[in-house]
Each structure stands twice: as C-alpha cells, then as structure tokens.
Amino acid sequence: MVVSTPSTASPPIPTGVGACRQPPRILSMPVRRSATGDRSGVPMPASRDPISLPRPLTSADLMEPTGDGLKVAYQGCPGAYSEAAAKKAYPSCHTVPCEYFETAFQAVERFVADRAVLPLENSLGGSIHRNYDLLLRHRLHIVGEVRLAVRHCLLANRGVKIENLRSAMSHPQALAQCEQTLTKLGIEHREAVDDTAGAAKLIAEQKLQDTGAVASSLAAQLYGLDILAENIQDDTDNVTRFMMLAREPIxxxxxxxxxxxxxxxxxxxxxxxxxxxxxxxxxxxxxxxxxxxxxxxxxxxxxxxxxxxxxxxxxxxxxxxxxxxxxxxxxxxxxxxxxxxxxxxxxxxxxxxxxxxx
Ligand SMILES: O=C(O)C(=O)Cc1ccccc1
Incomplete structure (x- = not known):
C-alpha cells in the first residue's frame, strides 16, 4: 500500500469503515507539511538526515492524536469553556478562538484549523439545538466527545462588591444554569452575549461597575477580574458535552x-x-x-x-x-x-x- 499525501490537506487520515485495517507497509513518505503545519501525530521528517528518515506508521499513528501541533477552533474568547473542552480532548493543541460557531466550522473546512469543538448538550439546560442544526448544514464528522464539569464564577472589576451588581452578563446557557443563585444574590437583570469569556472581557474593557460576568476562574485571571463567588451554578453536577469535529471520520x-x-x-x-x-x-x-x-x-x-x-x-x-x-x-x-x-x-x-x- 502506498501512502499518498494530499497537496493541501493534513497528513492522511484514512477514511471509511474498514480502511487500513492491516498495518501499512510504507514504500515512500513524501516530506511535506500542510499549509497549516498540521502534524496530527503522523511522522514527518524535516530533512534527509538518516536519523530523521521516516519511520513506518503504526496503528497508534492512525488513532486520534493527543493534539501536538493540532489547531482546534472554538467559538468564543480565550477562557471560554469550549477552549477548556478542546484542551481536555487534545491536551497539547493550539486553540483558535472564533467569533461564531459558523466560523469554527469554516475554519476546519478551509484547513485553517484541524478540529472544531462544539457544545451540544448540558445536564441542566438540555440540548443546544442551534448546534445540532449546524452539524447538518456542514459536512464535518464527529471524531470525539468530551464531558466537562462546568463550574461558574461571578466575576467583576476590582473593588466592585456583589451589592453593587444590578446585572449579570454571560452566554444564555450559563445565565440559565445560575438563574436561582443570581436571583438569591439580588442580581435582577441578565444580559446575554455570545460566550462566557466574552462577557468577562467586555466588563473589563468597559470597566463596568454594575455588571458581573458569569464565567470561568480562568477568564477572571485572563481579563484581570475579581472572583466574587465560586460554584454559582444551581446544580453542582453541571456537565456540558462537547463534540470534536474533523474533515475526515476516524x-x-x-x-x-x-x-x-x-x-x-x-x-x-x-x-x-x-x-x-x-x-x-x-x-x-x-x-x-x-x-x-x-x-x-x-x-x-x-x-x-x-x-x-x-x-x-x-x-x-x-x-x-x-x-x-x-x-x-x-x-x-x-x-x-x-x-x-x-x-x-x-x-x-x-x-x-x-x-x-x-
Ligand atoms: O461560553 C462559553 O464559555 C462556552 O464555551 C459555551 C458554554 C456556555 C455555558 C456552559 C458551557 C459552554
């Protein structure tokens, strides 16, 4: 079997049920990287130095990579839960923040990223229907799932106290997951934005004094906000299921x-x-x-x-x-x-x- 390397795509990931069941015998392995520098765990020698000559592929190379050099697109700003899910699935990946889910899908379709991560359901809020529709409108394949325990924090600018907060800003799912706790804390208004970390960023940038963000502790760190309350989700078992998507099936x-x-x-x-x-x-x-x-x-x-x-x-x-x-x-x-x-x-x-x- 000769392994061919696509001209623009990532290194070959075999497609179709039953493909490549036998350990392949490599006759030649062209030295080439994709435009995106994707290495996906497949050996790619950098020179003709005998020490770096290609080694035969093993079945381990054909499994989902752990992420070395893999680019994973997610919707939101750095510190979003989707980014944490990407890191859980592919610990050493590079994460690529995207404005919209649609952008994350397109990033993979256009070889800018190798995987997209998509939240699909939550133990409290149920299914994220819009994302199911996106799965059908695009041709990406689900190659993995990740379950992530989501622990929300209430974040605010330095010096702001809970009593000063009139409004809570976050992703609609995050607001829904903390509804009762926010009400108990006396915060009446809700402001929905595209992602949790985006709320933290906006509050920091605009130095808002009467609005808190519902987001992760990592978002607090990244945007220099104080954590006023931890674990504010109404149910302690708050788990979100994310899907990993790729151009080719595994x-x-x-x-x-x-x-x-x-x-x-x-x-x-x-x-x-x-x-x-x-x-x-x-x-x-x-x-x-x-x-x-x-x-x-x-x-x-x-x-x-x-x-x-x-x-x-x-x-x-x-x-x-x-x-x-x-x-x-x-x-x-x-x-x-x-x-x-x-x-x-x-x-x-x-x-x-x-x-x-x-
Ligand atoms: O906004 C985020 O951080 C996301 O990744 C979406 C999300 C929102 C709430 C719970 C889990 C995922």
Missing part, C-alpha cells in the same frame, strides 16, 4: 467503548418512530440520547457531496446516539435496516465514548 474500533451519532427522518404515519427504534431494540443496541427537531416550516439544505443540493423538507429530524461502534456488524445491520424506510439518514460520526471524570 476509523471506528471495537476494542473500546464507542458511540455513534446519527440523524434521520421518517415518513409521517403511526408507528414509524416505533419501527425505527425497534431496529436498535431488536439488536440490543442501547440508545444514550434521542432528540427530535421539528422542521416542517424550515427547509434544510443538508450538506452532501453535491454543493448545490436542493432544499429538503422534513417534518421531524431525529438525532440519536447509539452505544455502538460503526465497526460492529450489528450496528451496521441496524443502520442498513433503518435506511430501508428512513426518508433521510446520515451518520454524524462514530467516536470513542468519554469515560473520564467530567
């Missing part, structure tokens, strides 16, 4: 716990959803999450290989997470069966389950 495995995220739509009619769920129940595949999104009035341009894909109308879209790997024939059969009657089906990704402490 090779699913069966030697460790994997999840597979899918989205599908069905014909209208009695029993359709029952039939869809039976596909998994009959094969003893556990579902860890299910979300339905009404779409009757909102046509969707679903990303596929044809960029001029027509708008499609779905009554409902069902997002389901399966406790199964796409490398498992049982899961492949289940999806094959679902495809027979679903009006639309897309596998968003098959990725290792985050079994670490949140």
């Amino acid at each position: 090779i699913p495995r069966t030697d460790k716990p994997f999840k597979t995220s899918i989205v599908f739509s069905l014909e209208e009619g009695p029993g359709q959803l029952f039939k869809a769920l039976a596909v998994f129940a009959l094969r003893k595949i556990n579902l860890t999450k299910m979300e339905s999104r009404p779409h009757k009035k909102r046509p969707l341009r679903v990303a596929d290989d044809n960029c001029s894909a027509p708008l499609k109308h779905f009554d409902y879209l069902f997002y389901v997470d399966l406790e199964a790997s796409m490398a498992d024939p049982n899961a492949q059969n289940a999806l094959g069966n679902l495809k027979e009657f679903a009006t639309f089906l897309r596998v968003l990704g098959s990725y290792p389950t985050d079994v670490s402490e949140a």
Whole structure:
C-alpha cells in the first residue's frame, strides 16, 4: 500500500469503515507539511538526515492524536469553556478562538484549523439545538466527545462588591444554569452575549461597575477580574458535552467503548418512530440520547457531496446516539435496516465514548 499525501490537506487520515485495517507497509513518505503545519501525530521528517528518515506508521499513528501541533477552533474568547473542552480532548493543541460557531466550522473546512469543538448538550439546560442544526448544514464528522464539569464564577472589576451588581452578563446557557443563585444574590437583570469569556472581557474593557460576568476562574485571571463567588451554578453536577469535529471520520474500533451519532427522518404515519427504534431494540443496541427537531416550516439544505443540493423538507429530524461502534456488524445491520424506510439518514460520526471524570 502506498501512502499518498494530499497537496493541501493534513497528513492522511484514512477514511471509511474498514480502511487500513492491516498495518501499512510504507514504500515512500513524501516530506511535506500542510499549509497549516498540521502534524496530527503522523511522522514527518524535516530533512534527509538518516536519523530523521521516516519511520513506518503504526496503528497508534492512525488513532486520534493527543493534539501536538493540532489547531482546534472554538467559538468564543480565550477562557471560554469550549477552549477548556478542546484542551481536555487534545491536551497539547493550539486553540483558535472564533467569533461564531459558523466560523469554527469554516475554519476546519478551509484547513485553517484541524478540529472544531462544539457544545451540544448540558445536564441542566438540555440540548443546544442551534448546534445540532449546524452539524447538518456542514459536512464535518464527529471524531470525539468530551464531558466537562462546568463550574461558574461571578466575576467583576476590582473593588466592585456583589451589592453593587444590578446585572449579570454571560452566554444564555450559563445565565440559565445560575438563574436561582443570581436571583438569591439580588442580581435582577441578565444580559446575554455570545460566550462566557466574552462577557468577562467586555466588563473589563468597559470597566463596568454594575455588571458581573458569569464565567470561568480562568477568564477572571485572563481579563484581570475579581472572583466574587465560586460554584454559582444551581446544580453542582453541571456537565456540558462537547463534540470534536474533523474533515475526515476516524476509523471506528471495537476494542473500546464507542458511540455513534446519527440523524434521520421518517415518513409521517403511526408507528414509524416505533419501527425505527425497534431496529436498535431488536439488536440490543442501547440508545444514550434521542432528540427530535421539528422542521416542517424550515427547509434544510443538508450538506452532501453535491454543493448545490436542493432544499429538503422534513417534518421531524431525529438525532440519536447509539452505544455502538460503526465497526460492529450489528450496528451496521441496524443502520442498513433503518435506511430501508428512513426518508433521510446520515451518520454524524462514530467516536470513542468519554469515560473520564467530567
Ligand atoms: O461560553 C462559553 O464559555 C462556552 O464555551 C459555551 C458554554 C456556555 C455555558 C456552559 C458551557 C459552554
């Protein structure tokens, strides 16, 4: 097998189920870096020096990298929780702050970044629906999940006391997660902004005296704010689940716990959803999450290989997470069966389950 290196892309990450199962025999490995300098854990010699000649790829090289040199795009300012999630997934990555989620997706699509990180659900606030829609409108693949314990702090400019605060500024999810505590502290008004760290930055830059930010302790440090209260979320078990997205899927495995995220739509009619769920129940595949999104009035341009894909109308879209790997024939059969009657089906990704402490 000859490994080819794409001219502009990252080093080759094999695509498709079952690709590269055998340890590859390398005949030649061109010395080339991508425009973004992506190294993704694949050996890339810098010169013809015999000491730095390429070593054969191992299966470890084909796993998700831990992040050395990897660029990970996230929505928000430095100190946002999404950045912490990126660091948890890829400890030695470079994080790339982006103004909007859309920008983070585009950064990966245009090879400016290698991964995007996206918050999808929270143990208190539930699903972040807008981000589910983004997954469908773009062609990125879920390659990992990270569960992050979110501990909110109340931040304010030096010298400001809690009694001086009339307003709390943050991401809407963060404000919702602290609603009762903020009210108990006597803070009446809420101001929603795009991200928690962005609130901290704005309060510091504008030297606001009557507004506090709900954000991380790291944001306090980065923007020179005082921490007036810690752990202000209404529920101590406040966990957010983030997804890691990439241009190419990873090779699913069966030697460790994997999840597979899918989205599908069905014909209208009695029993359709029952039939869809039976596909998994009959094969003893556990579902860890299910979300339905009404779409009757909102046509969707679903990303596929044809960029001029027509708008499609779905009554409902069902997002389901399966406790199964796409490398498992049982899961492949289940999806094959679902495809027979679903009006639309897309596998968003098959990725290792985050079994670490949140
Ligand atoms: O605004 C942030 O810091 C984010 O990363 C989004 C978010 C907001 C609240 C909880 C978890 C993630």
